[in-house]
Amino acid sequence: MKKIRVSLRVNGRIFTLETDPNRRLIDVLREDLNFTGVKEGCGIGECGACTVLMNGKPVNSCLVLIGQAEGSEVVTIEGLKGKNGELHPLQEAFIEAGAVQCGYCIPGMILSAEALLQNNPHPTEDLIKEAISGNLCRCTGYRQIIDAVKIASKKIARKE
Amino acid sequence: MSYKVITRPLKRIDAREKVTGEAKFGADLNFSGQLYAKTVYSRYPHARVLSINTEKAEALHGVEAVITAADVPGENELFGRFPVFAEKEVKYTGDGVAMVAATSKSIAEKAASLVEVEYEELPAVLTIEEALAHGAALVHTDAPGNFIENTHHLMRAGDVERGFEEADIILEKTYRTQFVEHGYIEPEVVIALPEPYRRGVEIHGSIQNPYSIRENVARALNLRISEVRVIPGNLGGSFGGKDESVMLMAARTAITALKTGRPVKMVLTREESILESAKRHSYKAKYKIGARKGGTIVALENTIYTQGGAYNNKARFANWRASVHAAGPYRIPNVKTDLYGVYTNTIYGGAFRGFSAPQVVFCNESLMDELAAELGISPKEIRLKNCLKPGDELVTGQVLRPGKIPAPLKQMIEEVCSRSDFDRKREEFSAGNSGDEPVKRGIGLACTFRGTGLGGEGIDTAGATVTIEKDGSVNIVSNLNEMGQGMRTAHAQIVAETLGISYGRITFSPTDTSVVPDGGPTVASRGTLAGGNAMLIAAQKLKERLLMEAGKILNCSWEGLVIEDEIIQYRGKEKLSITFDELIPRCIMERGLTLSAQGWYNPGPEELDPETGRGNAYPSYIYGCAVAEIRVNTLTGKLDVDRITAAYELGRVINPQIVKGQLMGGLIQGMGYGIMEDTETKEGYLITRNFDELMLPTSLDIPEIDIILYETDQNIGPYGAKGIGEIGVELSAPAIANALFHATGRRVRELPMNLERVLLGRALKR
Numbered sequence: 001m002k003k004i005r006v007s008l009r010v011n012g013r014i015f016t017l018e019t020d021p022n023r024r025l026i027d028v029l030r031e032d033l034n035f036t037g038v039k040e041g042c043g044i045g046e047c048g049a050c051t052v053l054m055n056g057k058p059v060n061s062c063l064v065l066i067g068q069a070e071g072s073e074v075v076t077i078e079g080l081k082g083k084n085g086e087l088h089p090l091q092e093a094f095i096e097a098g099a100v101q102c103g104y105c106i107p108g109m110i111l112s113a114e115a116l117l118q119n120n121p122h123p124t125e126d127l128i129k130e131a132i133s134g135n136l137c138r139c140t141g142y143r144q145i146i147d148a149v150k151i152a153s154k155k156i157a158r159k160e
Numbered sequence: 161m162s163y164k165v166i167t168r169p170l171k172r173i174d175a176r177e178k179v180t181g182e183a184k185f186g187a188d189l190n191f192s193g194q195l196y197a198k199t200v201y202s203r204y205p206h207a208r209v210l211s212i213n214t215e216k217a218e219a220l221h222g223v224e225a226v227i228t229a230a231d232v233p234g235e236n237e238l239f240g241r242f243p244v245f246a247e248k249e250v251k252y253t254g255d256g257v258a259m260v261a262a263t264s265k266s267i268a269e270k271a272a273s274l275v276e277v278e279y280e281e282l283p284a285v286l287t288i289e290e291a292l293a294h295g296a297a298l299v300h301t302d303a304p305g306n307f308i309e310n311t312h313h314l315m316r317a318g319d320v321e322r323g324f325e326e327a328d329i330i331l332e333k334t335y336r337t338q339f340v341e342h343g344y345i346e347p348e349v350v351i352a353l354p355e356p357y358r359r360g361v362e363i364h365g366s367i368q369n370p371y372s373i374r375e376n377v378a379r380a381l382n383l384r385i386s387e388v389r390v391i392p393g394n395l396g397g398s399f400g401g402k403d404e405s406v407m408l409m410a411a412r413t414a415i416t417a418l419k420t421g422r423p424v425k426m427v428l429t430r431e432e433s434i435l436e437s438a439k440r441h442s443y444k445a446k447y448k449i450g451a452r453k454g455g456t457i458v459a460l461e462n463t464i465y466t467q468g469g470a471y472n473n474k475a476r477f478a479n480w481r482a483s484v485h486a487a488g489p490y491r492i493p494n495v496k497t498d499l500y501g502v503y504t505n506t507i508y509g510g511a512f513r514g515f516s517a518p519q520v521v522f523c524n525e526s527l528m529d530e531l532a533a534e535l536g537i538s539p540k541e542i543r544l545k546n547c548l549k550p551g552d553e554l555v556t557g558q559v560l561r562p563g564k565i566p567a568p569l570k571q572m573i574e575e576v577c578s579r580s581d582f583d584r585k586r587e588e589f590s591a592g593n594s595g596d597e598p599v600k601r602g603i604g605l606a607c608t609f610r611g612t613g614l615g616g617e618g619i620d621t622a623g624a625t626v627t628i629e630k631d632g633s634v635n636i637v638s639n640l641n642e643m644g645q646g647m648r649t650a651h652a653q654i655v656a657e658t659l660g661i662s663y664g665r666i667t668f669s670p671t672d673t674s675v676v677p678d679g680g681p682t683v684a685s686r687g688t689l690a691g692g693n694a695m696l697i698a699a700q701k702l703k704e705r706l707l708m709e710a711g712k713i714l715n716c717s718w719e720g721l722v723i724e725d726e727i728i729q730y731r732g733k734e735k736l737s738i739t740f741d742e743l744i745p746r747c748i749m750e751r752g753l754t755l756s757a758q759g760w761y762n763p764g765p766e767e768l769d770p771e772t773g774r775g776n777a778y779p780s781y782i783y784g785c786a787v788a789e790i791r792v793n794t795l796t797g798k799l800d801v802d803r804i805t806a807a808y809e810l811g812r813v814i815n816p817q818i819v820k821g822q823l824m825g826g827l828i829q830g831m832g833y834g835i836m837e838d839t840e841t842k843e844g845y846l847i848t849r850n851f852d853e854l855m856l857p858t859s860l861d862i863p864e865i866d867i868i869l870y871e872t873d874q875n876i877g878p879y880g881a882k883g884i885g886e887i888g889v890e891l892s893a894p895a896i897a898n899a900l901f902h903a904t905g906r907r908v909r910e911l912p913m914n915l916e917r918v919l920l921g922r923a924l925k926r
Binding site (some may be wrong): 101 | 399860
């Protein structure tokens with residue numbers, strides 16, 4: 001297979017790599033760039049564990065071929081912490097609300113919530129539910145996750 | 161009693177690394193030189209294996225090993241008759257016949273497709289009815305009638321024939337439940353590597369029960385148990401499921417690791433995970449119940465068949481648990497219960513949160529409402545009349561002695577009904593449903609009780625090591641495992657409370673079979689109960705050691721010393737004190753003391769009569785009661801759950817936030833089980849293969865949830881806590897089924913209550 005050359009920015013850093021064109025964005029992020037916070041759950045875009053932000057929008061990175069990510073700006077869970085390691089308000093809120101159990105869905109969940117809050121810093125409960133409806137969580141039953149997004153929204157409002 | 165650390169909603173001990181993505185799960189681990197493994201699965205539900213040709217696969221560049229049953233150095237048959245590799249016969253489509261290991265994932269995939277297996281198809285039995293039919297093909301030739309070994313459990317109380325004679329009304333109903341996939345979001349992973357420093361093998365991965373897997377891997381590899389080291393990683397959910405298939409993965413990869421001298425990594429795809437992992441057993445339950453006109457239940461008889469699949473090592477335990485609970489949380493003088501596990505050439509049953517309770521409670525609580533309807537009394541009244549009360553005798557003969565075993569169920573039913581406005585809403589919804597509006601509303605009630613811990617299933621031991629380091633940090637290691645349920649946080653709170661120190665001092669190490677002794681599996685809601693008791697014992701030993709040393713330093717009797725807020729002080733004398741930070745280095749560096757202690761909890765066996773099933777099945781019980789409110793569209797069959805109000809009795813709450821998370825998560829899992837989830841097979845082949853077919857609840861499906869927690873004293877766990885991991889899952893399905901009947905007048909006796917069963921009363925074929 002002829003390799004392709006791809007450049008993309010991940011968590012603020014530019015990466016240029018040569019890779020097989022049949023690889024997916026999730027494979028490159030996890031295997032080549034070591035962003036293992038991106039999780040694989042189903043491989044068919046149903047569970048949302050592999051959610052990353054691509055040009056500001058949440059995408060299932062298991063459904064993106066690496067060639068489609070050329071020139072894009074990708075944010076993974078590793079890119080949410082501040083420069084000095086301080087947690088993002090969503091990360092703080094997920095801890096406070098008890099929204100984390102096994103933790104496997106959490107990176108994708110937080111990134112879907114981040115995409116929502118970027119567009120709408122004060123979403124209603126219905127909008128929160130809709131925004132995370134593509135992220136399956138088998139542990140929590142979602143209530144504490146929804147509460148966490150509300151707490152984060154308030155935290156962000158306070159900072160502004 | 162006022163507590164400083166327990167009873168508070170402290171932040172999870174492992175939350176920070178989980179929200180930053182730094183927490184590593186099995187698939188995130190890589191070892192230099194590792195191979196990637198893939199299993200070659202059976203092509204038929206039941207067939208003779210005539211030949212396996214691995215030549216083409218072996219010839220592929222990058223393939224380092226292709227192994228089959230012939231390469232298993234020890235025993236090929238593991239606990240529950242699961243074969244490491246099917247040798248002469250495949251018994252279901254998840255059987256592994258070979259495994260390939262290659263230098264890349266894609267080569268492994270290609271190689272797996274090149275393994276040539278020649279089969280001769282055999283007749284298969286796919287349902288309970290087929291398996292039990294006269295002259296049915298046998299799944300295992302030495303299991304006559306397709307009954308699974310040691311799975312017939314029974315309960316005999318009173319005289320059921322006489323009981324029915326006394327009844328004014330007798331109902332006979334049959335209920336069925338489906339195979340249910342756990343649906344943890346992390347697929348199974350195992351990495352096995354040759355031990356770097358000694359003979360043996362080291363195994364990492366998404367492993368719920370490291371000790372039983374260690375034992376089985378040792379058998380398969382012909383190693384001593386101590387030569388197998390298992391270190392489970394962070395588990396991305398398990399709920400009972402990461403066990404049998406992970407045992408096989410561990411055996412297969414360990415054999416290959418020792419054969420090739422290289423680490424071998426196997427990550428299942430979702431399709432492989434659903435194919436090869438255990439499911440909640442499918443039930444067919446026949447019930448007969450007799451009551452007097454006033455609503456007093458006089459007799460109950462049930463025969464329950466649990467579909468075990470091709471291999472099974474859990475029905476023998478799950479059926480026993482079911483036998484204790486199959487008459488429900490009611491005082492019934494005459495009971496006859498029989499449970500049987502049945503082999504079929506299908507996916508197999510295993511442990512799944514609740515461990516027989518989700519099935520039995522669905523049947524019991526549906527039946528209770530059917531009886532109430534027949535008698536013309538309300539669902540609340542029949543339960544208040546018959547439910548277990550203080551001083552009552554359980555079907556096992558065990559007495560709910562006040563002060564020993566709490567029994568607050570009546571009060572809980574009253575409170576949940578009052579909080580949910582049950583009586584008024586029943587009337588209001590009934591009145592509203594009489595019109596032509598296609599959307600009907602319903603409200604339903606269900607209650608349950610649950611034996612805590614393993615009880616008669618096995619000895620409820622657990623171990624813990626607590627170590628205070630020179631700098632005052634305190635590390636804890638349990639031999640029970642964290643799967644997301646929050647056990648380590650509860651353990652840390654128990655240790656900090658006991659030592660009188662701040663929660664922030666506690667760190668944890670992962671479970672490691674070479675470090676802490678085998679204390680049994682992490683099951684049966686016993687992480688806090690048994691595991692927490694072991695922590696408590698270890699912390700008490702250390703506390704005594706610290707106080708004795710402080711007594712020497714302060715020149716006073718140690719019995720008068722207490723630790724509170726990190727200060728060791730003589731009661732009432734402020735001057736006689738030393739801080740924890742001052743004391744620790746003196747103990748370790750000046751006195752040479754060890755500040756590491758092992759705690760071992762062993763409640764001893766429960767006593768039971770195998771002929772009647774009677775005795776003290778469990779040391780204590782917990783209780784639950786829930787009301788569900790639903791809305792159902794009678795044109796489409798679509799069912800929405802609007803609200804669940806529930807109460808649980810759980811002894812002492814160690815961390816209210818985690819407890820609520822467990823209960824809400826359980827209620828939503830139970831809702832999925834009740835109305836959405838099915839793991840369907842067609843002619844023995846799985847047709848629910850991935851999350852597009854498996855309907856798990858999403859954030860858009862959840863109802864409002866209102867939970868009331870009851871605390872009681874005199875319980876057996878640490879600080880009076882009992883286990884709450886499983887009870888949450890039990891009540892949603894029956895409460896919804898009862899609400900559905902209230903809304904539509906139609907009783908659905910088979911799960912899930914999906915569109916077609918709600919609309920048509922039966923499932924559609926595809």
